[in-house]
Amino acid sequence: MMTRILKIHPADNVLVALQNLAKGETVVHDEAQYVLLDDINAKHKFFMQDMNIGDPIFMYGVLVGKAQYFIPKGSLMNTDNTKHASEPFEFKPYHFEWKAPDVSKYKDRTFNGYHRADGRVGTANYWLFIPTVFCENRNLDVIREALHNELGYAVTEKYKSYTHQLVEAYKHGEILAEANQMSIGQSEHNTDRVFKNVDGIKFLNHQGGCGGTRQDAAVLSKLLAAYADHPNVAGVTVLSLGCQNLQVNDFMIDLKHRSPNFDKPLYIFEQQQAQSEEQLIKEAIRKTFIGLTEVNKIKRQPAPLSKLVVGVKCGGSDGFSGISANPAVGYTSDLVVALGGTVLLAEFPELCGAEQQIIDRTKDEGAARKFIELMTAYGNAALNVGSGFHMNPSPGNIKDGLITDAIKSTGAAKKGGTSPVEDVLDYTEPATKIGLNLVCTPGNDVEATTGKAASGATLILFTTGLGTPTGNPICPTIKVATNNALAKRMSDIIDINCGPVIEGEKTIEEMGEDILEYCIKAASGEVIPKAVLLNQDDFIPWKRGVSL
The missing domain is CATH 3.40.50 (Rossmann fold)
Known part of the structure; x- marks a missing residue:
């Protein structure tokens, strides 16, 4: 039989309802009886004793709040009678002792991951597109649609099919209110990908890189460098406008600082140096495709x-x-x-x-x-x-x-x-x-x-x-x-x-x-x-x- 209430820590002065409890009901915990003065829905707490204004409230054995006025035993904890409180903290010399769990059953277990040159092991093998500035988001969207659809990474086919059904129903004068009865497929992992060992092509659209503060751009540069260096990433394409706060050179400095021996395929394109937007996008797709043929050779081990x-x-x-x-x-x-x-x-x-x-x-x-x-x-x-x-x-x-x-x-x-x-x-x-x-x-x-x-x-x-x-x-x-x-x-x-x-x-x-x-x-x-x-x-x- 399922326990209906729970006391998380011996020092706590509230009990947690694991099921809905009704006002007027009597519940028992550790031989003590509690008459509930309110409905206590599952996940909520009630007080184990009368509480006076300012009394500390404990859960998990620590201070979590203080009573705002007199609260009778058996009352629901809510945002009116309880306000946040926590203990101050300070450094104390380390005396902690940890008893690790027994992991002998896992001693010889392994997982099949992607081994990188620096010794780290990825759980996936992704190609990553990075814009240094939000101005390149639209170009990333165009490239995403082209690559995802042609290389087998798109997951929107069922919704396209559903929308097509709506269009056909509209053309034939059918009642669209009944469209929720139309069939729609389930999301499935596409096993027909062109590059079997590339788990996905990912795009880091963001709203930064220019405007804001120079500090914002500096933090963003470190973040993008961290993603390029990530063990789940096999190769990177960078798109830049050219005049933004976050310059490609700044990104490269952060990347080399984080990974001095960075050896992944890395292609950089700057739009203000390109002949046209079309040329930029076509060349980014072409070089990335070539890179994908190389990283597809990496297999799980x-x-x-x-x-x-x-x-x-x-x-x-x-x-x-x-x-x-x-x-x-x-x-x-x-x-x-x-x-x-x-x-x-x-x-x-x-x-x-x-x-x-x-x-x-x-x-x-x-x-x-x-x-x-x-x-x-x-x-x-x-x-x-x-x-x-x-x-x-x-x-x-x-x-x-x-x-x-x-x-x-x-x-x-x-x-x-x-x-x-x-x-x-x-x-x-x-x-x-x-x-x-x-x-x-x-x-x-x-x-x-x-x-x-x-x-x-x-x-x-x-x-x-x-x-x-x-x-x-x-x-x-x-x-x-x-x-x-x-x-x-x-x-x-x-x-x-x-x-x-x-x-x-x-x-x-x-x-x-x-x-x-x-x-x-x-x-x-x-x-x-x-x-x-x-x-x-x-x-x-x-x-x-x-x-x-």
Whole structure:
């Protein structure tokens, strides 16, 4: 029988509803009875004791809020009676001890990846188009349509067919209101690609490179260089206008700084030096096609699981995120670290309230102090524009039980597992140390996934309770649902369902092992995550302004 309520940590003074509970109902936990004074929907919390104004509220064993007035025992936690609060944080000498999970069963396991000259191993083999300025976006769109359609990477055929049916129905005077009954195909991975060993041709359309500040262009240059250097990228075509802030020479300096021995095919085209737009596009397509014939010779080969670099992210979070999917992914993270792999945990606004736990796990004092400086500067920047980390939860988060940022953040931090923090990276800095790394990014789904890929993630585990289609152009993004209802309702975007944890059918550890098995298959190209099938290629550079 499924447990109806949950106390996450012994120090907590709220209980979580795992099912809808009715006002007036009596529920029991640890032999204590609670008469509910409100309807408590699944994912929401109620108080275990009478609360007076200013009383601290604890979840996950840490301070997550304070009572705003007297709240009787059995009352629903909501945004009126509870406001965000979190403990201050500081550096403390490292005394953390970690008990790694048993990974003996994975000792001889491998995945089939793309080996690069620098020793890194990609989980995919992409050709990448990079514009140095937004003025080239239209040219990229033209090239994308030409290459995707002819080389077998397009995923829009079913919608073209559906639109064609609508046109025909309109011409014949049929009732378009009944068009939803027309058949439409399913998204499938195209096995008729011209280049069998090239997993995709990707395009980094963006709105930067000119205007804004020179600092924006400098950060964008480092970001684009990081993507060109990524182990999932086999070759690069760069399109430039010529007069923009982000000059090709700046990009090349950043690329050589990041990868002094960069040896991938790299073709650069500048429109203001071209005879015409047509000549520019035709030559870019021709040279890229030649490059594709070369990188198509690269084949997947076995690699140890220590070569995995897994980014962990949550978005469209709900009140179950910190109970099912995030802890399960956290256990996967611990398995990857124990196997000698690398895990990237980002979203600094969603570490608010969990800072001290993270600092206490950071091995190097310099890294710990860097984390404190980045968090403090980020938080102050938000406050200076009249916002703050406390304003991070979205309306969807709140509706589904994440009442304060500290509740959301402490549950979000579970994705990083329990291993020591090896390093702290600013935006676009590459991960060079194996183990758990922190990456400074916003909480915004796409800005965060964009930053994780820049730091070297070759797979991203993305947990969600409400559902989001977010993907990344070069880093396969695996969607992990927190609950059965979401996994069923949005099955076209969800890859893994952690609902069995809520239902009591699987443990966190069992679910974490299932997720690792999926990662191994995805890294080998044996399964294709839904975001990849849909060409969900989301890319938003962070301008280092305030973004939560």
